[in-house]
Amino acid sequence: MSQRRRAREVALQVLFEDDVNTRATSAEMESFLRGRLRNRGMEQFSLDLILGTRRNLSAIDLRLGEVAANWSLKRMAGVDRNVLRLAAYEILFAGTPFRVAVNEAIELAKRFGSAQSGAFVNGILDRLKPEVEGQPAPGMKKAEA
Template sequence: MSTRRRAREIVLQLLYEADVNDPRSDESAKQFIRSRLQGRKALTEFAYKLLMGTLEHRNEVDAHLSKLASHWTLPRMAVTDRNVLRLGGYEILFGDTPGRVAVNEAIVLAKRYGDKNSPRFVNGVLDRLYKELEAKQAKS
């Protein structure tokens, strides 16, 4: 497993936790990430940046996802799917990760942690988001 993929898994755990409970403190989150990534500094920073960015831009990402998830509202989605979409959406809209990579990484997370329909659902929503952003950038 790629180390960045492992970092995304840890961020997904924290996003899931923040979705169903009160989010932990920034320091506690960073400590959790550091312990799971065995103190690897660059990876810890990558994961922490993903977590904080996703949480900070959650409303904006949710607005995009709500428009693109045909016949689904965010509260109706499985918690895992919703947070995989948020993470992937953040990476596409605000992150440094190439859009295609963000979509593929989200699909891998959906396969691993979602149900049998999750990968297809995540792929459909994030692919639409990526193509929408790509078209918008091509016009400017």
């Protein structure tokens, strides 16, 4: 497993925990990252993913809600929801290449989610592709884009 994938796994764990019980202090979170990753560069990468996702959570949730036809974020499994949030952050805000973010998200969903999680995550993230390529996403009018 690549170091960056491992850093994404740890970021996913923190984001998943945010849904249930946010860590009390950033020192606790940084200690968690240090204990799991033991690599300063990957700790920083994971921290950037976590903080970026948190900082843009409202915009990410809004965008995912728009492309997740017939699914509200509340109805999604916690793992799937947080894999989607992490990937959407990377795609929309962090400049990660679309294919890389989607492939990593699918692998995370397969590892931590249900048997259907990989396909579910892939289907929703695929609806972000036109937006990333400068085209309106399915269901959006040209003026909204």
